[in-house]
Amino acid sequence: MSTPKTRSDWENLAVSLAINGKAFINGEYRDASSGNTFDCISPIDGRLLAPVASCDLMDANIAVANAREVFDSGVWSKAAPVKRKQVMIRFAELLEENANELALLETLDMGKPIRFSKAVDVAGAARAIRWSGEAIDKLYDELAPTAHNEIGMITREPVGVVAAIVPWNFPLLMACWKLGPALVTGNSVILKPSEKSPLTAIRIAELAVQAGIPKGVLNVLPGYGHTVGKALALHMDVDTLVFTGSTKIAKQLMIYAGESNMKRVWLEAGGKSPNIVFNDAPDLKAAAVAAAEAIGFNQGEVCTAGSRLLVESGVKDELVGLIAEELASWQPGHPLEPTTVSGAVVDKQQLDTILSYIKAGQNEGASLVYGGQQVLAETGGVYVQPTVFSNVKNQMKIASEEIFGPVLSVIEFNGMEEAIAIANDTIYGLAAGVWTADISKAHKTAKALRSGMVWINHYDGGDMTAPFGGYKQSGNGRDKSLHSFDKYTEIKATWIVL
Numbered sequence: 001m002s003t004p005k006t007r008s009d010w011e012n013l014a015v016s017l018a019i020n021g022k023a024f025i026n027g028e029y030r031d032a033s034s035g036n037t038f039d040c041i042s043p044i045d046g047r048l049l050a051p052v053a054s055c056d057l058m059d060a061n062i063a064v065a066n067a068r069e070v071f072d073s074g075v076w077s078k079a080a081p082v083k084r085k086q087v088m089i090r091f092a093e094l095l096e097e098n099a100n101e102l103a104l105l106e107t108l109d110m111g112k113p114i115r116f117s118k119a120v121d122v123a124g125a126a127r128a129i130r131w132s133g134e135a136i137d138k139l140y141d142e143l144a145p146t147a148h149n150e151i152g153m154i155t156r157e158p159v160g161v162v163a164a165i166v167p168w169n170f171p172l173l174m175a176c177w178k179l180g181p182a183l184v185t186g187n188s189v190i191l192k193p194s195e196k197s198p199l200t201a202i203r204i205a206e207l208a209v210q211a212g213i214p215k216g217v218l219n220v221l222p223g224y225g226h227t228v229g230k231a232l233a234l235h236m237d238v239d240t241l242v243f244t245g246s247t248k249i250a251k252q253l254m255i256y257a258g259e260s261n262m263k264r265v266w267l268e269a270g271g272k273s274p275n276i277v278f279n280d281a282p283d284l285k286a287a288a289v290a291a292a293e294a295i296g297f298n299q300g301e302v303c304t305a306g307s308r309l310l311v312e313s314g315v316k317d318e319l320v321g322l323i324a325e326e327l328a329s330w331q332p333g334h335p336l337e338p339t340t341v342s343g344a345v346v347d348k349q350q351l352d353t354i355l356s357y358i359k360a361g362q363n364e365g366a367s368l369v370y371g372g373q374q375v376l377a378e379t380g381g382v383y384v385q386p387t388v389f390s391n392v393k394n395q396m397k398i399a400s401e402e403i404f405g406p407v408l409s410v411i412e413f414n415g416m417e418e419a420i421a422i423a424n425d426t427i428y429g430l431a432a433g434v435w436t437a438d439i440s441k442a443h444k445t446a447k448a449l450r451s452g453m454v455w456i457n458h459y460d461g462g463d464m465t466a467p468f469g470g471y472k473q474s475g476n477g478r479d480k481s482l483h484s485f486d487k488y489t490e491i492k493a494t495w496i497v498l
Helices: 007-015 057-073 081-097 099-110 114-138 171-184 199-211 225-234 247-259 284-300 313-330 348-363 416-424 439-448 482-488
Strands: 023-025 028-030 037-041 048-053 142-144 150-158 161-165 188-192 218-220 240-244 264-268 274-277 308-312 367-370 387-390 407-413 431-435 453-456 489-497
Touching: 007 099, 023 057, 023 199, 028 199, 048 199, 057 161, 057 188, 057 218, 057 225, 081 099, 081 114, 081 171, 081 199, 099 114, 099 171, 099 199, 114 171, 114 482, 161 171, 161 225, 171 188, 171 199, 171 240, 171 482, 188 225, 199 218, 225 247, 240 247, 240 482, 247 264, 274 284, 274 416, 284 313, 284 407, 284 431, 308 313, 308 416, 313 367, 313 387, 313 407, 348 367, 348 407, 407 416, 416 439, 431 439, 439 453, 482 489
Parallel strands: 161 188, 161 240, 188 218, 240 264, 274 308, 274 431, 308 407, 387 407, 431 453
Antiparallel strands: 023 028, 023 218, 037 048, 142 150, 150 489, 367 387
16 A cells, blocks of 8 residues: 655545544444543644543453453464464554554544654554564473473463553554564453544454454453553453553552452553763764654653753763754654654643643753744644753752653763763663763663663664563563563463373
């Protein structure tokens, strides 16, 4: 399928787009049991996209019962790995075949530029599904080293019914990071997308069945966290809960798991990632380009955003100037314009949050050196300039709290030990960047950082082969890589005396 070439092409495609807002349970679309809906509003211009089913406890009970029934039947859970592999690869192909529609849904729903919706989100989602599918028949069980009259087998089995709660910033991609390993290992899944961006999750449920995933194996329940999300987290017949979102909600989900059936809980939560630039950075221009992208990409609505820029004193002024120059190319524009690199933030609530942090930074004495304003208000959409604060102290709100917007805090340091101390002085530990020409300094700093991912002389590297996740209150468990399969399987030890 060819890609529309102009904004007008995308807008024409949007006119003919059929938007489905229903829940998907046991292989069919249906209204919420209560009949309730909520409005899905586009942050691009404030228009209504569709009413969406607002699911609650009744829908969770129905979906979990169906998911359990199909799991116990063995039609998917006991299928040969190579069979599940073939179906998952077909699922990936269908995501690619419907890439224009999925990208358009993502952009209309969440506000991100269409170029990234297609090239990053949809392409990455298909890659995640295909990678997991390809991996499943290459994973071997184990035999323990035993005496001659004994056999010790260590085998993996699907955990059962999985509830996956995914965020609004990368709705399709984050869903597929979880659906890939969860489905291919034989589980039944109930996917709860964010009420802020549910449309692609609803659409791909139909594609999954078309690919050959049995009805009831993948269910999608749109709705609010305090209703259907809470119902899934407390459900006594959900075996595993996986979540990507804020640290505050992650903590609440852990409580719900403890109050119910001690379901396994895997959490990818917040971040306040340090991007550390030493005086001997090999290419200061490259560091500035990366720093601008690390805060500007996806409107700063990224858990790994390089929102704390730690700069050694000798290059601080030069680097801040270079970043300001780079951010000129990250100004918000219409998301359906193919050249746009920064679009709308997800909704008015998030815009107000970002603006409140900008005001707090000014009140606390940080120096606003770039941006800081709402723009394009006349469109009816929600847009904000990328923003840079200098002379920031690590204890300020803008440096210590996750903003989830394009707000960069520049913090000065002197020497490796101070850089490490500042970087680790946070409740989070998701990601970090290190810029230096000294290989020993790079290794020492990377080892000392309490962070799940460290990137040297670049920012936001890795692919499906590398695990994604963090330390401390950034969560537990890992998405991507073979390590992700640990979240969706039980390990069984079977000991045989001959």
